Amino acid sequence: MISDFQPVIGLEVHAQLLTTSKLFSTAGTTFGAEPNTHTTPVCLGFPGALPVLNARVVELAIRTGLALECRVNEKSEWSRKHYFYPDSPKGYQITQYEFPICEWGGVTLELAGKRVRIRRIHIEEDAGKSVHDAADGLTLVDLNRVGTPLLEIVSEPDLRSADEAVEYLKILRDVLVSIGVNDGNLEEGSFRCDANVSVMRKGSEVYGTRCELKNLNSFRNIKLAIDTEIARHVDVLEGGGTIAQETRLFDVNRGETRSMRSKEDAQDYRYFPEPDLPLLLVTPEEIARAKATLPELPQAKRRRYVERLKLTEYDAGVLTAERGFSELFERCQAAAGVEPKKVANWFIGEVSRLLNESGVKPGEVKFSPAQFAALLMAIDAGTISQNAGKEVFGEMFHSGAEPAEVIARKGLAQVSDTGALEKVIDELIAANPPNVAAYRAGKVQVLGFFVGQVMKALKGKGNPKVINELLEQKLKG
Ligand code: ADP
């Protein structure tokens, strides 16, 4: 019975840093270039080629550590991790082992209501890619990715279900994207995750043997793979078997995990301090500078929208999903001076729709927050209807036109002037004595007839709210 067991999960995330050049060389990092064009002697592991640290990588690592509430170590160390594989020309990877740059942070899961500890964050270089060409049975090597800077973010085994693992990863990805260190792209592999999964009998305090799952390139696959692996462990243990510690590959098509290799021990990697690089030293000033430029993080922003702007969790989630979008929302909100909910509705509706349709970025829209505010005030004051407002906004969005100018040019203003409306209403009442009598006898639906007639006389431009009020007043007699 799966319910007799408690799953335990720890995640290792590899996030590619958004730098234009590699960790230890000047080669570029753009995705999808012609194979083997982004390589220098350092990437290729030529004898005598020496690594030179990219300072930007250190800045981004510090930023990440702070955003994930870690301690940033003023002194950390580079190590060589050895393994032999065609996509790693040096025969080793430069990584951080004993002394990583950041340690002991964490992430708060809101749905699960718990904290997941982050044990360490270290910097390391990526490997190249082996491309298996089925047509001619060859394996080709593309070294463009060799030496691309990665952060490895290692959680403690604090997660207890596939859903918690996915929530943790989504929060982590949001943080990394919002602070500009990673593009959050699982499909292209710039945000990758290995999941360590084990199970133990309920009530036990001793963790079971874990397996490490690889090849998880979407949130959906991550959930599927973890659930599949949990079920496999339970089956094996229930059948009296034991779990071997190993690395397993998730096969999406078959919906199963299968053994890839037995898990290496640290000694298999023959780690030792990297002799070609000095210790990595970070000053308190550098840490303070990184702290000062950290933006408000997604979770904090969402909380502020809910608590201070009184928006729903849903609205807050949509508005904060992308930083540029939430910044535009806040500028318009500040200018508009109406309830935040009204501005939120416009952003979730029309603003989103036109941004998506046009491909324009929120930071590059043609309308100003002041123009947006003027539009909302025109609707609020009843000068134009909500629908006319959408038409006006469409023009503002595409041309940056002033709302007042569009309203005048298109003749969208509603007649709210009571004098003008009263005149029309008085004439109608005088011309329709039977309907007036019916209304007074209790047939209130007749109001609709009058509203329709007034609107017709005004060619649809009457302010319905004012018309209704005036009509009720006058029909009562
Ligand atoms: P290694 O360095 O050999 O990969 P670590 O002890 O550093 O091993 O752990 C790697 C990952 O495995 C961490 O994310 C950790 O939380 C997770 N982990 C460790 N033990 C277990 C376990 N018994 N079950 C599930 N995950 C585990």
Ligand code: MG
């Ligand atoms: Mg590991």
